[in-house]
Amino acid sequence: MAPSALLSWMTDAAGREDIAVRETKRAVTYGALREGVLATAAALRAAGVNAGDRVAIALPKSIAALECLLACLVIGAAYVPLDRRAPAGYLRMLLRDLAPRLAVVTPEIATSLKADAANPPAQSGLPPLAVPTQGAGASLLLVDEPRNRLDCPESPNDLAAILYTSGSTGVPKGIMLSTANISCFTEWAGRTFAVASSDQVSSHAPFHFDLSLFDIFCTLAAHGTLHIPDETTLLFPGALRNWIADAAITVWYSVPAALVYLSARQGMQGLTSLRQILFAGEVFPVPALRRLMTDLPGAQYVNLYGPTETNVCTWHRLASPPESDLAAVPIGLQCDHYEVSIRDETGQTLPDGETGEICVTGPGVMTGYWQQPALTASSRLPGRDASYRTGDFGYRRDDGQLMYSGRRDQQVKSRGQRIELVTLENTLNAHPAVREAVVIPAAGVGGTRLLVFATPREAEIDTRILQSFVANHLPAAYVPHRINWLSELPRSFNGKTDRAALRDLARNLPDL
Amino acid sequence: MDIVTDRVIVWLGGIATRPIANVTADTDLLDAGVLDSIEILNLISYIEEVFNIAVPVDEFVPDNFRTPGAIAALVGRLREPTA
Numbered sequence: 252m253a254p255s256a257l258l259s260w261m262t263d264a265a266g267r268e269d270i271a272v273r274e275t276k277r278a279v280t281y282g283a284l285r286e287g288v289l290a291t292a293a294a295l296r297a298a299g300v301n302a303g304d305r306v307a308i309a310l311p312k313s314i315a316a317l318e319c320l321l322a323c324l325v326i327g328a329a330y331v332p333l334d335r336r337a338p339a340g341y342l343r344m345l346l347r348d349l350a351p352r353l354a355v356v357t358p359e360i361a362t363s364l365k366a367d368a369a370n371p372p373a374q375s376g377l378p379p380l381a382v383p384t385q386g387a388g389a390s391l392l393l394v395d396e397p398r399n400r401l402d403c404p405e406s407p408n409d410l411a412a413i414l415y416t417s418g419s420t421g422v423p424k425g426i427m428l429s430t431a432n433i434s435c436f437t438e439w440a441g442r443t444f445a446v447a448s449s450d451q452v453s454s455h456a457p458f459h460f461d462l463s464l465f466d467i468f469c470t471l472a473a474h475g476t477l478h479i480p481d482e483t484t485l486l487f488p489g490a491l492r493n494w495i496a497d498a499a500i501t502v503w504y505s506v507p508a509a510l511v512y513l514s515a516r517q518g519m520q521g522l523t524s525l526r527q528i529l530f531a532g533e534v535f536p537v538p539a540l541r542r543l544m545t546d547l548p549g550a551q552y553v554n555l556y557g558p559t560e561t562n563v564c565t566w567h568r569l570a571s572p573p574e575s576d577l578a579a580v581p582i583g584l585q586c587d588h589y590e591v592s593i594r595d596e597t598g599q600t601l602p603d604g605e606t607g608e609i610c611v612t613g614p615g616v617m618t619g620y621w622q623q624p625a626l627t628a629s630s631r632l633p634g635r636d637a638s639y640r641t642g643d644f645g646y647r648r649d650d651g652q653l654m655y656s657g658r659r660d661q662q663v664k665s666r667g668q669r670i671e672l673v674t675l676e677n678t679l680n681a682h683p684a685v686r687e688a689v690v691i692p693a694a695g696v697g698g699t700r701l702l703v704f705a706t707p708r709e710a711e712i713d714t715r716i717l718q719s720f721v722a723n724h725l726p727a728a729y730v731p732h733r734i735n736w737l738s739e740l741p742r743s744f745n746g747k748t749d750r751a752a753l754r755d756l757a758r759n760l761p762d763l
Numbered sequence: 764m765d766i767v768t769d770r771v772i773v774w775l776g777g778i779a780t781r782p783i784a785n786v787t788a789d790t791d792l793l794d795a796g797v798l799d800s801i802e803i804l805n806l807i808s809y810i811e812e813v814f815n816i817a818v819p820v821d822e823f824v825p826d827n828f829r830t831p832g833a834i835a836a837l838v839g840r841l842r843e844p845t846a
Contacts, residue, residue, distance in 0.1 A: 336799075483793055486800050489823035516820040738808035742800070 255324045256434040257411060260471040261285050269448070271471065272314050273498065274479040279314055281474065284321075287314070291322035295353065298381055302327030303405040304352035305413065307378065309333040309342060309360050312458060312479055315383050317467065319355055320412075320458065324430075328352070329410040331425070332459035339363040345415055345423060347376035349621065350403040354378045378403075404622075413621050414461055416559050425621030426559050428464075435588045435614045436562045437468040443566070443586075444502065444527050444553070450475035451498055451524070455485070455505040456746075461559040462531060465504050475502075485509075488518040499524040504555075506746040507535035514543040515686060515708075523549055531555035531563065533747050534655065534673060536680040536687055537573050537580060544572040556582035556655065560630065560639045561611045564589045565653050576681035577724065581652035582645065589613035593647055594640075598633055606646045606656055612638040644671075663692040665699050668728035675721065675729050679703060682720050684712040687740060689748050690731065693757045701731040702757050704740060711736040735760070767814065767835035774809055775831075778802060788832035793825055803828070810834060816841045 260281065264271075267281035279287065300306055306323045308330055310316040320330035331349055333342060335357060343364060346354055354377075356364070361380045409429040416424055446452070452470040454477050456462035470477040478498045484490045491513060495503075500522075507530050513519050528543075528550045535554065544552055557564040567583025585591040592600050593607040601607040616637045619627035632638040644656040656662075657673035664670070672690045679688035688705040703717070714734045721730050741752040768788045775783040775792075783797065792798050798806065807828065811817060816838060818827075827837040 483825045486803055487823050487825050487828070489820050490825055492820055493824070516818075516823060518820040518823075738812075739804045 255327075255411070255430050257324055257430055257437070257468050257472075258321070260474065261288070261325075267474075269474065270476045271474075272317060272477045272479065274314050275481045275484075277314060284314075284318070287318040288321045288325060291318045292325040295319075295322055295326060295328070298353050298379070300326055300328050300352050303408075303410075304328040304403065305331055305349055305406055305410075307331045307333055307346060307349055307351040307354040307356075308458070309335040309337075309354065309356045310383065311335060311357070311482070312454070314479070316458060317477075317479075319383070320467075324411060329406050329412055329427075331413045331415070332457070332463075333415070334457065334459055335360060339366065343376060346378055348423065349378075349413065349425060351378050352403055353381055355381045355383065358382050407618055410618065412464075414459060414559055424623065424626065427618045427621055428562075429618050432562070432615050432617060433464055433468060436586075437464065437472060439586050439588055440465050440563065441469045441472055444469075444529070446470065446473040446475055446502060448474040450501045452477050452502045453495070453498075453500045453504065454479045455503070455509060461562055462504055462506070464562065465529070488513050488516045492518045492522065495522050495525070501525060502527045502529070504529040504531070506530065506532035507539070508533075508742060508746045508748070510543055511536060511539045511687065514539060514546055517546065519543055519547045522547060525550045527551050527553065529553045529555055531557070534677070535580065537578060537677060538576040538681055538683075539687070540569075540580065541572045541576065544569065554580055554582060556653075557611070558639070558641050558643070560617045561589070561613075561641070562615055564591055564611045564613075564615070567652065577678065579654060579677065581648065582655045583652055585653070586615075588615055591653060593645060593653075594632075601646075603647045603649065606644055608659070609641045609643045609645045609653070609655075610638065611641060663699050663701075665692070665701055666728045668726065670701075670726075670728050675701065675725065675731065678721055678724050678729070679705065679717065679731075681724075682717060684708055684710070685717070687748075689740060689750065689753060691750065691753045691757045693754075693760075695732070700733070701729075702760070703731045703734045704737055704753050704756065705734060706737055706740055733760075765835050765839075767810075767838045768831045770813060771806070771810070771831040771834055774806060786831060788835070789830050791829055792831070793829050810838065814838050814842065 264281040264285040269281055270278050271281045271284040272279050306328050308316060308319050323330035331351060333345055361382055364377060410427055411430040411433055412428045413425040416426060446469045452466055452475050454466040466477060478500060480494050484494050501524055503525055510530060552569045554567045555563045563586060565582045565585050567581045573580060590612045592610050594600055594610050595607050610632055612635060614637060616639045630639055642659045645654050647653055657671045661672040662669060675690050676688055679685055684707055686706040686708045688703055691702045693700045693702050717734055718730050741749040743749040772786045775786050822837060827833055
């Protein structure tokens with residue numbers, strides 16, 4: 252079998268002494284990583300894993316977890332990282348959906364998955380479980396006998412990973428990514444951001460989040476060093492700042508929230524080792540971006556756009572900080588391996604300047620949703636396999652730059668007019684008293700109400716001040732009905748704003 | 764027990780979704796499963812607000828927030844210059 256394009260680093264890794272991955276208490280050389288991956292692959296094979304299988308992995312982010320997912324690729328199996336903090340019931344649902352050959356989990360998760368002994372149906376969907384043994388040279392300790400194995404259908408040829416995202420209806424979708432899907436992105440990103448063997452790359456995103464594909468595969472392909480912070484470090488700006496400084500991180504990729512959180516405490520000042528700061532996943536509040544770029548002027552700042560189904564499909568390097576807090580940051584130009592078009596509901600391409608759905612065609616588009624062919628078909632442009640209708644809206648500016656206008660479900664009618672929530676959020680974020688604002692539309696007595704959840708920069712300000720600020724910049728339909736101040740916005744596992752939690756909060760507000 | 768430790772313990776017992784009881788000045792709040800990330804951020808915001816302090820980035824490290832006692836020591840240190 253030809254070695255996976257994602258494992259090119261292994262071909263000359265034997266005996267290499269340069270550091271491949273560093274975590275808090277341990278580092279491995281390229282030579283040692285290769286040996287660890289091969290040992291883990293042997294252990295997975297012994298547990299019955301073959302090419303075409305899937306392996307679920309619910310472990311803390313670590314060298315051991317990385318070796319496990321790379322070992323799957325060595326075998327030709329797909330790795331499926333799961334959030335180890337998710338409740339047991341949710342993990343069980345994902346495992347039932349996935350039908351993996353094996354699930355590699357922590358001892359705690361193994362216990363909680365099996366805890367429902369009084370509930371046989373809950374047990375029946377469980378795959379065989381394995382837990383990694385402690386210490387160097389990751390081999391696996393089997394918990395279950397492989398004969399417990401379920402009926403597991405074979406994955407499509409070349410499948411490298413399945414990343415689960417929570418669907419808007421609450422039913423998780425398994426996004427299938429082939430080796431070709433991932434490698435066309437990592438080749439583009441490695442070339443565009445000139446990732447090199449001297450680079451110290453942060454691994455900020457969890458492995459079940461698509462940003463990790465850049466961290467892992469671009470770094471290893473370039474023979475750079477990947478740095479895995481411990482989970483406590485991520486929570487404390489002072490610790491994170493020290494970690495960036497000590498590791499002399501050169502390339503950083505995260506959701507905007509992590510950078511906003513750091514820069515709000517002046518935590519980015521003086522971190523001059525950083526040369527590339529990449530962000531994706533949601534809109535970066537412009538005032539925070541301006542502050543960040545002013546605090547740390549030497550780095551290059553790049554706005555990346557793309558859902559997990561396509562990974563990054565457009566990019567925009569900011570030559571200088573946005574000129575005003577009300578400036579909109581483009582999502583930019585299409586990546587080399589993609590064709591990005593703006594289309595109407597019938598699939599017709601729209602002229603520049605008109606707002607429509609952002610549609611993507613090219614070799615990076617997912618092979619489909621795991622075992623959901625109808626959903627997969629409905630996400631495609633008619634008659635085009637490697638295509639994806641993002642459900643995001645945008646338009647192409649005169650200068651060719653693509654602009655993001657929000658999700659399909661973020662366009663609402665307020666006071667009889669169609670408004671885009673992202674436009675209102677950008678304007679609210681531009682007010683000096685606001686650190687971050689999110690707009691949640693809610694059904695009220697007199698029609699849709701625009702509820703704002705915001706965190707203050709320092710002190711909360713009166714609702715009327717913010718309302719008149721909006722009225723001075725946007726049509727009257729955009730004026731929010733109510734401002735709710737919070738000390739922090741709720742975040743989902745991947746650091747994005749948890750809009751579902753805010754909708755719950757909105758439902759419990761009196762007097763809509 | 765000093766006032767800061769006391770307020771932290773009362774706050775932990777008052778988390779609406781999941782009150783945390785049996786906390787002492789030495790309970791490790793960062794141990795897996797005690798506080799989740801949002802709760803830690805909320806606790807820090809609460810402390811900054813009620814004790815009228817701003818935790819500078821260099822002090823914003825796990826060891827200063829590991830236990831109610833450590834938080835009390837931090838608050839004491841940050842309030843000292845103006846006391």
